[in-house]
Amino acid sequence: MKTVIINGANGYVASNFVRNLLKQHYHVIALVRANKQDAEERMNNALAIMNDGENINTNNLEVYNYSLCDDDYSMDKNILKSIFSSNIDYFHFAASLKYDEKSMDEIFSTNIEGVENSIKVFSKYATTSSRFFYIGTAYSCGRLEGVFKEQFYQNEDISAFRNYYEQSKRFAENIIKGNIEKNGLNAHIIRLSQVVGNHETGITRTDYGIFDFAKRISSLATRFPNEIVRVRVDADSTQNLIPVDTVTQHLTRVVEKNSVPRIMNFVSNRSIQNSHIIETLNQILPLHLIPMKGLEWKDMNQIERLVSVGMSFTESYTSTNIHFETVRRDELLKNPETGPDEKSISEMLRYYIENNLAKKKSKKYEAA
Ligand SMILES: NC(=O)c1ccc[n+]([C@@H]2O[C@H](COP(=O)([O-])OP(=O)(O)OC[C@H]3O[C@@H](n4cnc5c(N)ncnc54)[C@H](OP(=O)(O)O)[C@@H]3O)[C@@H](O)[C@H]2O)c1
Numbered sequence: 001m002k003t004v005i006i007n008g009a010n011g012y013v014a015s016n017f018v019r020n021l022l023k024q025h026y027h028v029i030a031l032v033r034a035n036k037q038d039a040e041e042r043m044n045n046a047l048a049i050m051n052d053g054e055n056i057n058t059n060n061l062e063v064y065n066y067s068l069c070d071d072d073y074s075m076d077k078n079i080l081k082s083i084f085s086s087n088i089d090y091f092h093f094a095a096s097l098k099y100d101e102k103s104m105d106e107i108f109s110t111n112i113e114g115v116e117n118s119i120k121v122f123s124k125y126a127t128t129s130s131r132f133f134y135i136g137t138a139y140s141c142g143r144l145e146g147v148f149k150e151q152f153y154q155n156e157d158i159s160a161f162r163n164y165y166e167q168s169k170r171f172a173e174n175i176i177k178g179n180i181e182k183n184g185l186n187a188h189i190i191r192l193s194q195v196v197g198n199h200e201t202g203i204t205r206t207d208y209g210i211f212d213f214a215k216r217i218s219s220l221a222t223r224f225p226n227e228i229v230r231v232r233v234d235a236d237s238t239q240n241l242i243p244v245d246t247v248t249q250h251l252t253r254v255v256e257k258n259s260v261p262r263i264m265n266f267v268s269n270r271s272i273q274n275s276h277i278i279e280t281l282n283q284i285l286p287l288h289l290i291p292m293k294g295l296e297w298k299d300m301n302q303i304e305r306l307v308s309v310g311m312s313f314t315e316s317y318t319s320t321n322i323h324f325e326t327v328r329r330d331e332l333l334k335n336p337e338t339g340p341d342e343k344s345i346s347e348m349l350r351y352y353i354e355n356n357l358a359k360k361k362s363k364k365y366e367a368a
Helices: 012-023 039-050 077-083 101-125 164-183 210-223 244-256 274-284 302-310 327-333 342-367
Strands: 003-007 027-032 061-065 089-092 131-137 187-192 194-196 228-231 241-243 263-266 288-291
Touching: 003 012, 012 027, 012 039, 012 244, 027 039, 039 061, 061 077, 077 101, 089 101, 089 244, 101 131, 101 164, 131 164, 164 187, 187 244, 194 210, 194 244, 210 274, 210 302, 210 342, 228 302, 241 244, 244 263, 244 327, 263 327, 274 288, 274 342
Parallel strands: 003 027, 003 089, 027 061, 089 131, 131 187, 187 263, 194 241, 228 288
Antiparallel strands: none
16 A cells, blocks of 8 residues: 655644545554654544544554654654655645744744755655645635635735735745746645534534634633624625545545646535524524624624634634635546535534533543
8 A cells, every 4th residue: 555644644634634544554654743742642642532532553554753844854864765765645734823923933934944844855755756745725815806726826925815824825835836846846735725523423623713713602601601792703704614524535535546636725615604603603602692794893892802802813714705716626536525514514513512612621620
């Protein structure tokens, strides 16, 4: 079976992908940075969480500690020679998902220098037929009007983006473009929209995007039950949400195929309206949210201001209706999943609030 090397392998999307690849008997090399735990322990923990505590066969998994921005990833040269010795598929997932100005250095060093260094390591050790896949974001479209095509876009000033994360991901794509053109890098870009839970089971293990919003609203409902709270959200705008099981199936298809388009937008065909997300939260939580486009700070009460401050990231995505091209994606996937419907998004939100948040609260009480 083919070898697939993945960096940032313990992250949410990557660990779901690793799990799927192991189930299909691929040989997986996971690069994970150690922290208080060693790399292998971190990877195994992530897999156990994503596999809902059930054992997973890890005979085909090798895990290495690495340092994303260091020469040779601070790994032993002989190990690098050995893991890159066959024609492999390399997936660069590692990224900082922070977005704010004060995290700019971290965002840029991880998302830009990290990619430059990955290309260096790949170019030094990989065979000419090996492939480099960069996991980008569909939101690197920034504030673009119109359809975001499956093509490269030039670098732009921060004013063209909602945050530094989007900008850094655009810059990284252009570093890859430069390496394709100048050095013949065999690279592809796969852009994801907002990755949510599993659309069949509802199981949701991410705190990102709409779940970050749900987390904040849930904590507000505990502090101020039965309040009526206006939120600066355009009810008619939409979120493009792609289930994690759909993403991993698409990515596995990429590994299976010899010929893959240069850039693909892995997004849902059907977007979900903000009004649906708000209605679901109103059903689950003892609080009543009223979406109000253009609600101004000066007109908010104290609780509404609290929500608005907490939404500093998500708020910039509450009036978006972005259209993504999927022609190249469809070339590869033929009949791709059309995305989660409203019912499965409601199930994910319910699962997230009832399980993840409830568990976190009870852990806090156990520790106290
Ligand atoms: N989740 C989404 O909705 C979404 C949407 C579009 C695109 N994407 C892209 O998908 C990829 C994975 O996202 P995710 O949601 O799975 O994020 P995640 O769970 O936060 O995973 C990020 C991974 O990157 C690693 N990482 C971060 N900083 C690093 C550094 N300085 N050195 C080495 N490793 C570092 C993390 O390691 P630690 O655990 O050690 O921090 C983790 O393994 C990213 O490239 C992201 O831009 C995600």
